Amino acid sequence: MSYLYSKKTLVILGFVILLIMPFVLAPFNLNLLGRFLAYAILALGIGVLWGYAGILSLGHGIFFGFGAYAMAMYLTLQSGGMPDFMGWNGITELPWFWAIFSNPIVAIVLAIAVPMLFAGILGFFTFRNRITGVYFTILTQALVIVVTTLIISQQQYTGGTNGITGFDTIFGYSLNSVTTQQMIYWTTVIFLGLVFLICYKLVNSRFGKVLIAIRDGENRTRFLGYNTSIYQVIVYSFSAGVAGLAGMLFVLQVGIITPSMMGIVPSIEMVLWVAIGGRGTLIGPVIGALLTNGASTWFSQTYPDAWLFFIGLVFVLVVVFMPKGIMGIISTIQARRRAKKYGKDRKEEAKLYNSSSI
């Protein structure tokens, strides 16, 4: 029981470290860390969906993108009215689906609600028709193609491949000033903490156990009297909402969103962060997102020509030989140490009880 106490302490400690980072890091690095943290929020959503409910979505890029676009549309409207691209695409009047984003509250709500609703509707039909596993995964890829192609081809409304950029203020403050960036960073950290807490409550409730049950035996769960498809819809929708939130925070720190950030490849990479960190845990996705993006920044700075080799190799090695990712290695080491301490006969037992829930 005592370690449970210290586990929480350490998570809180990590959270506090993140909170004081603005006093430690240079603005550029802070901004970098901030966007990694936005990715970490996204990874948490995917982590719950994949690690606990066993649903692998390769289409989270679009939910992330929805959130990012919603925020970018709001920022554009309040920075300078109608976006430039509409002008030279012959649109003279702001279309209604842009106009509603001029209200910040509406924009923020929609950034989360639209992905949730979209995922909810798609999930409702898909899961009710018992499309799961590989089929669901491939279906989400088709979805990515549909959405990105649509966004690109509706250039007059979406900015096409150039996406939306060029906004520089938020609530009247310069988006690029150090103070604003610090505020945004703290907002991101706080939302990360909040999402973490919600996910923690979720997976440790009976709801979480039912999700694991669905992951390990969907049919069996159905024969226990659960309408599993509703559970899948809910968790898919939740995860999409988290992705929307992450997208919103991301665009505040990056200042641009384009369709290529929502495509097939980024969507797969998001899942790989979770795989590297460790699926079936909550700390895993956070660490995975931070570590992978940190490493890729560092590596491609140092060895721009060779980093694809490296990252490809890491993906392969982690998935093949460390299916539980970094967190898996940690718990293996831990089990081994425990075995050493208590003698060999406890070794097996040590393995049995490593059901970590964070």
Next chain:
Amino acid sequence: MKKYKWGIALFSSAFILSACAAGDEAADTGFGEASAGEDEQSDSEENSEEVVVDEDSIPVGLLHSLSGTMAISETSVRDAVMLAIDEINEDGGVLGKEIVPIVEDGASDEPVFSERASKLLQQDDVAAIFGTWTSASRQAVLPVVEEHNGLLFYPVQYEGMESSPNIFYNGAAPNQQIVPAVEWLFDNVGDSFFLLGSDYVFPRTANQIIQAQLDDLGGEVVREEYTPMGHTDYNTIISHIRDTEPDVIFNTLNGDSNVAFFNQLADAGITSDDVTVLSVSVAEEEIRGIGAEVLEGHYASWNYYQTTDTPENDTFVSNFKEAYGEDRVTGDPIEAAYFMVYLWAQAVEEAGTTETDAVREAASGITFDAPNGPVEIDGDNQHVYKTVRIGEVQGDGQFEEVWNSGEPVKPDPYLETYDWAEAIQ
């Protein structure tokens, strides 16, 4: 027990933080160990980690996609910038200092471009950034250079409608490539146009311009088609071409799709005798990927060809081949990437400092004898005066110039001097 586990977790987060800070340290040690730097300098390679920046050198950023889909085009452009930097350094550098290139990979990903741009400006404190190719990546870098008052030199022709005080546009504006090409086609080939482009911003904007211009000239657009990125099946488009029988196909497809389109056009038995295709994104490098035999007799509109007949170009082509291999070819964006370094260097000499505002002021009116002929920076919009050239593809994959504008054309990114373009402005 569990502490061990969390220790690792903390360790890894520390790793991330240090990764974030890695750039910082690199810059710091650079300044701190100035004296030790000279030895290393002699055997320094392209590796940015070994770059040593001291009072005798000026750091510049090279920001291109070296990985991902855009690496196809952008690596050659980076090579050209490196060539120019080496040449200038050999001639004694700028302000008597050596130019030190810091190479960053944009990875064909816009957030990475903006991130690397801020790294170059904030940590490496570069005097200028040479780079980006797609409009999306340029626009990702734009707010960053504006915020930090940096300079971006952009080497590619683009759709216009932009002029940032922190960007120098060295590629053609629409009025230096598209508008004269349409005029030439209308006068020499025919008046019915089939507009074909990839589904992104440049083709769509270009086609709006062409539409407006043809309306004014009395020409006709028989059909406008866009294909998604990476599209490889042009049978349906070719059917439309057969159905509409245009005189001209104005082609704004991007690199990859051109291969599929021209191959399939040739397979369908449609040759340059049946319909003239004029491309604005097909340069020498792309011809090698498409195959000269299917392109022979079709046209392109650029400001420069490898065959452009100037003494500067002879030197440029032979230097480029010497540096990177006999089999390499030059081309318009490569040439623009090359001369823009010289323009910057000259502006810095003029200003006597690398400070952005001073360089910007000094840059106005700077001229240079580029491989494509004389170029001049237009202080009003920071684009470049360039000669427009229309070339015909030959069997050896090179262009033969069939027309040129005679003198450098003043850049007009917003097409303000054209009455018919009012709706687009």
Next chain:
Amino acid sequence: MEKIEKKKQSSTTVLQSEKLIVQFGGLKAINEFSFQLSDRELHFIIGPNGAGKTTFLDVLCGKTKPTSGNVLFKESIELGKLYEYQIVRKGVGRKFQAPSIFPSLSVMSNLEIAMKQQKGFWHILRAKLSEGDKEHIHEMLTLIGLKEESNRTAGTLAHGQKQWLEIAMVLMQDPELVLLDEPIAGMTEEEEEKTGELLRTIAKDRAVIVVEHDMDFVRKFADKVTVMHEGTWLCDGSMEEVQQNERVLEVYLGRR
């Protein structure tokens, strides 16, 4: 003749199927099968491989939809028209042939989610394990002899223990009808005995249908036996009666 008689006897019919047909492609897995089950009956279904026993259970629990005919549960509920989870909520529980427990959850959690409760997501999201629930689970653990293992990860249990856990999960739903598919497959003799006793205990409060191959086991514990053959009803009665039946001998021993 026989059938009509039986109908009169059973005042509390739990389950009744009339001319049930299940067709897979051209194959009729169940062909005009009629079946009846009284409350608190430990009823075994036997028959050679491919007789349609498991398919019949599949129909009862909603995994397979009947091609024609229907099954009435408690005289009014048409099982053929409901989803699996709805059938469970009506009070039919099933244990599958291969032990299908949730390996990464603890024994306790396995039972917790199996427990009879409102299973809508909103309720589950807010659910807490009450003292009453805990007591109930512990009773069940005692019944199946896994009290000591309550915090163990279910995937690490021995084969027999998994089987019992799954039976317990079915019982936690407090069903009125329990369906068991070869519950003693792969068990040691000792475990078999224990399972048989468990079945008797279970059948005290509810009807139980067991599909089984092991004739000794059937003989020992069956109240009533139904023999299926090629998807049809062949005969029923006590084990002794069934064993005397000419047609059963034909089917099993190939005698003509």
Next chain:
Amino acid sequence: MSSVAMQIFNGISLGSVLLLVAMGLAITFGLMRVINMAHGDLIMIGAYVTYLMQVIFVQYIPEQFFDWYFILAIPAAFIIVAGIGMLLEFTVIRHLYGRPLDSLLATFGAGLILQQLIRTIFGAPNVGVQSPSFLQGSLEIFGLYLPFSRLFMIGLVIVCLGGLFIYLYRTRQGRRVRAVMQNREMATCVGISSRKVDSLTFAMGAGFAGVAGCTLTLIGPIGPTIGLNYIVDAFMVVVVGGVGALTGTVIGALGIGVFNTFFEYWTNASMGKVLIFALIIAFLQWRPSGLFSMKTRSLD
């Protein structure tokens, strides 16, 4: 009328391209349940093998034999890419049987490595090959223009399908493959080495990717990242057709090809793409396991 006929031909020809691309995947995904995201990159390598063959011919073989390079490139691409496939199976895939989603992620990583490998060897820019002269131009009948290259591809697809069919259903080795794919344990019991069969089957799937890459040089670009253009389409074909059913793959490919062509003809290329993928999503709601599916009775 003739334009409708032309579009039907275009649809079939697009279908044949899709089928070529998807055939290898139908084997690895359909028979082995391995989701090979590196399939696109194997196609890419097939294309580079063709390029290499052309370079060899240009340098060492008299010019009048130039056209033969393409004929030789097809078996060469098959063998070389099959070899790479075998290596991939040995190093990565064999650890992932029964973990289809993991195989997707791992092969994505493997694909990145292959891309970078090719980029390091051949450089980032696209390379070009010249179509053999006998495949240039088109056949003109009834006012329709049928490009020889397209006719060749349709023919090649039929040959490949025929070969695959004969292999699977008429040879001992093929029977073994089917045995292992249907019931691995049983097959091992009767003395079939399932390791060997896995390895060969995956290699064969990869080999077909190589052939696809080779023929795609007739119509498309050759660059390190072209795999991405084809991979998702290939998956759609296999899923629509029904996993594990070759007939389904054929019908799926032709169906998608024809529908896509008509959508594109009536609207435009982008909308055509949106519509066809939306249709696939809708179709899967209706038939979650594709046109042809194998029913199993086991739980899950």
